[in-house]
Amino acid sequence: xxxxxxxLPLGAIIPEAGSAEKFHTGDWxxxxxxxxxxxxxxxxxxxxxxxxxxxxxxxxxxxxIDYDFCKGCGICAKExxxxxxxxxxxxxxx
Amino acid sequence: MIVARTGNEAMAEAMRQVNPDVVAxxxxxxxxxxxxxxxxxxxxxxxxTKFVAVESEHSAMSACIGAAAAGARVMTGTASQGxxxxxxxxxxxxxxxxxxxxxxxxxxxxxxxxxxCDHSDTLASRDSGWIQIYTENSQxxxxxxxxxxxxSERALLPVMVTIDGFIISHGMERIDILDDREVREYLGEPxxxxxxxxxxxxxxxxxxxxQDYFFEHKRSEIEGMxxxxxHIEAVAREYKERFGRYYPVIDTYRIDDAEVAVMAMGSAxxxxxxxxDRMREKGKKVGLIRMRVVRPFPKNYLKxxxxxxxxxxIMDRSDTLSTLGGHLYVETRAVLYRASHQPPIKNYIxxxxxxxxxxxxxxxxxxxxxxxxxxxxxxxxxxxKGVRE
Amino acid sequence: MPLLEIRWxxxxxxxxxxxALLFADAALETGKYIQAFPEYGPERMGAxxxxxxxxxxxxxxxxxxxxxxxxxxxxxxxxxxTVNITEGLPEDGVVVINTTESPDAMREKLGLTKQKVFTxxxxxxxxxxxxxxxPNTPMLGALIKATGILNxxxxxxxxxxxxxxxxxNNPELVAKNIEAIKKAYxxxxx
Ligand code: SF4
Ligand code: SF4
Numbered sequence: 096x097x098x099x100x101x102x103l104p105l106g107a108i109i110p111e112a113g114s115a116e117k118f119h120t121g122d123w124x125x126x127x128x129x130x131x132x133x134x135x136x137x138x139x140x141x142x143x144x145x146x147x148x149x150x151x152x153x154x155x156x157x158x159x160i161d162y163d164f165c166k167g168c169g170i171c172a173k174e175x176x177x178x179x180x181x182x183x184x185x186x187x188x189x
Numbered sequence: 190m191i192v193a194r195t196g197n198e199a200m201a202e203a204m205r206q207v208n209p210d211v212v213a214x215x216x217x218x219x220x221x222x223x224x225x226x227x228x229x230x231x232x233x234x235x236x237x238t239k240f241v242a243v244e245s246e247h248s249a250m251s252a253c254i255g256a257a258a259a260g261a262r263v264m265t266g267t268a269s270q271g272x273x274x275x276x277x278x279x280x281x282x283x284x285x286x287x288x289x290x291x292x293x294x295x296x297x298x299x300x301x302x303x304x305x306c307d308h309s310d311t312l313a314s315r316d317s318g319w320i321q322i323y324t325e326n327s328q329x330x331x332x333x334x335x336x337x338x339x340x341s342e343r344a345l346l347p348v349m350v351t352i353d354g355f356i357i358s359h360g361m362e363r364i365d366i367l368d369d370r371e372v373r374e375y376l377g378e379p380x381x382x383x384x385x386x387x388x389x390x391x392x393x394x395x396x397x398x399x400q401d402y403f404f405e406h407k408r409s410e411i412e413g414m415x416x417x418x419x420h421i422e423a424v425a426r427e428y429k430e431r432f433g434r435y436y437p438v439i440d441t442y443r444i445d446d447a448e449v450a451v452m453a454m455g456s457a458x459x460x461x462x463x464x465x466d467r468m469r470e471k472g473k474k475v476g477l478i479r480m481r482v483v484r485p486f487p488k489n490y491l492k493x494x495x496x497x498x499x500x501x502x503i504m505d506r507s508d509t510l511s512t513l514g515g516h517l518y519v520e521t522r523a524v525l526y527r528a529s530h531q532p533p534i535k536n537y538i539x540x541x542x543x544x545x546x547x548x549x550x551x552x553x554x555x556x557x558x559x560x561x562x563x564x565x566x567x568x569x570x571x572x573x574k575g576v577r578e
Numbered sequence: 579m580p581l582l583e584i585r586w587x588x589x590x591x592x593x594x595x596x597x598a599l600l601f602a603d604a605a606l607e608t609g610k611y612i613q614a615f616p617e618y619g620p621e622r623m624g625a626x627x628x629x630x631x632x633x634x635x636x637x638x639x640x641x642x643x644x645x646x647x648x649x650x651x652x653x654x655x656x657x658x659x660t661v662n663i664t665e666g667l668p669e670d671g672v673v674v675i676n677t678t679e680s681p682d683a684m685r686e687k688l689g690l691t692k693q694k695v696f697t698x699x700x701x702x703x704x705x706x707x708x709x710x711x712x713p714n715t716p717m718l719g720a721l722i723k724a725t726g727i728l729n730x731x732x733x734x735x736x737x738x739x740x741x742x743x744x745x746x747n748n749p750e751l752v753a754k755n756i757e758a759i760k761k762a763y764x765x766x767x768x
Contacts, residue, residue, distance in 0.1 A: 100412070103406060103409055105286045107285070107395070109392060111392075193603050193612060360614070360615035361615065362612065363611050363612050456641035457641060460641050460642045545643040548642060
């Protein structure tokens with residue numbers, strides 16, 4: 096249930112930071128990026144380009160993709176250096 | 190302290206005493222002096238204000254919105270075309286519930302180009318969600334600017350305070366100004382509200398808001414305006430207790446036993462008071478209603494007040510260009526709908542583009558309204574007083 | 579004092595507005611309620627301009643134009659030929675005019691009968707003291723002498739203070755203005 100007007104904060108503000116986390120853009124995917132760690136050269140280009148911060152990074156290294164938020168745009172696969180080719184796109188199977 | 194000040198000087202003086210955090214402004218006749226004088230206060234180090242000289246009024250209001258969103262106490266000034274250029278941003282300031290105080294010098298809107306007074310500029314932004322206070326003279330303008338800061342911070346709505354172009358803005362009058370210390374003590378620090386620079390409580394302002402929430406947010410803003418009148422009244426009462434001067438939402442003059450009344454707004458109401466005195470001397474029972482707060486429209490007070498008269502003449506320094514007449518007339522008619530007693534009312538549109546309205550002309554209006562009171566008949570509901578046919 | 583209304587006639591650049599402001603300020607200091615306002619047209623050097631004062635012991639609510647002032651002050655003698663400077667002047671009205679002519683000659687020229695006419699060569703005084711034909715401050719002196727509305731010394735003090743604020747780096751100019759006012763006060767005749 097969404098709140099009625101009396102309960103909303105004044106001025107249509109969003110009073111909490113990072114509330115986008117509650118919104119799973121992963122539902123939008125029709126294609127899914129597959130990360131191949133063996134081919135990855137850890138250039139982090141995919142991390143920079145991903146519009147939804149869905150490239151998971153730990154200790155400065157790419158470790159995978161967060162499918163809750165990855166919307167399947169394919170930018171990471173496109174930007175991953177061809178000589179590495181560490182991300183490929185597949186049809187989403189739900 | 191008793192001093193001689195023009196309306197513009199009085200408003201600039203009030204701004205100096207308020208010592209806002211940010212003023213972003215662009216000059217326009219006849220309001221230029223307000224921000225020009227204020228900028229010299231900034232230059233002379235008399236205020237701590239960050240003065241942002243922008244390239245247009247649209248930018249001025251945008252910068253004010255940004256500063257207010259960051260938690261600052263913000264003021265600016267404009268007139269006419271400048272206010273029109275701000276129009277888009279006015280709605281945003283109000284919907285974001287930002288306490289901004291805008292000093293407006295009323296001037297007609299082009300075309301034809303004219304720099305003199307009428308109320309078409311602020312009345313064209315009456316639906317923007319701003320509180321609107323129309324003042325009669327320099328003294329009231331000065332007091333109202335200080336009050337507006339308090340009102341805006343309590344109601345969490347932006348406030349416009351207006352003076353009549355040239356008549357008040359450039360006319361020097363005797364006014365009584367407060368000590369700087371008194372003003373600063375009265376206003377105190379602005380109450381804390383959610384803002385963009387609060388890193389402990391980060392918030393988002395102005396997000397996209399579609400079918401699922403926009404209506405609720407708008408409804409909440411409407412409620413803000415609906416419930417703002419008590420804030421305005423409370424501030425007026427406190428101000429009276431502290432400083433002695435009182436300004437009601439609707440100012441009245443000698444109406445207690447009046448048979449008929451004339452309604453007016455701005456500087457002409459002062460002239461009309463003198464007419465009331467003259468007519469009273471001749472034994473004619475007339476009184477004056479001066480609308481001071483127009484947004485929120487004080488419908489209940491007005492309804493209560495106006496029902497007791499045999500007739501009311503409504504003076505408008507603007508026309509809605511809608512076939513309906515002037516703004517005050519149209520809104521008063523709406524208020525009177527289904528009232529138990531509906532006095533006949535007649536609209537006198539006057540003074541467009543700064544056309545002087547004389548004592549004699551206002552007396553003619555009163556005489557006519559007395560006649561209407563007797564006959565109960567209004568033949569021509571909207572007339573243009575002082576225009577050449 | 580009941581409501582007193584004054585109209586100043588000058589030409590753009592002669593300081594009619596400044597004179598009205600200085601006069602109102604001086605009156606304020608004697609405890610009066612005041613108004614001072616110019617008539618705003620296009621502002622051009624040399625064009626005929628007007629400025630106005632209202633003075634009263636009571637608060638002034640009027641915000642309409644002034645149609646029949648009790649006193650008219652004329653800063654420029656040539657205006658008498660182009661502008662109707664006596665418009666609306668009541669029978670007990672007073673004209674104070676900057677001219678080389680005598681009060682009688684001026685009265686005849688203006689077609690006045692009952693009204694009082696005072697003349698002073700304020701331009702000469704201005705040129706002699708200030709070195710320029712800016713007759714507004716001397717005319718203040720003439721106005722006070724002719725009408726007695728304000729105490730001369732307190733008016734002088736007020737004007738001096740205001741001019742000091744306006745020209746903080748030019749005490750000589752302030753002193754010359756004061757001298758011009760005093761001279762006009764002495765020389766104005768009826
Ligand atoms: S497909 Fe798009 S959203 Fe998903 S990880 Fe790659 S760049 Fe990010
Ligand atoms: S762009 Fe490709 S190679 Fe570079 S870090 Fe990402 S997956 Fe690895």
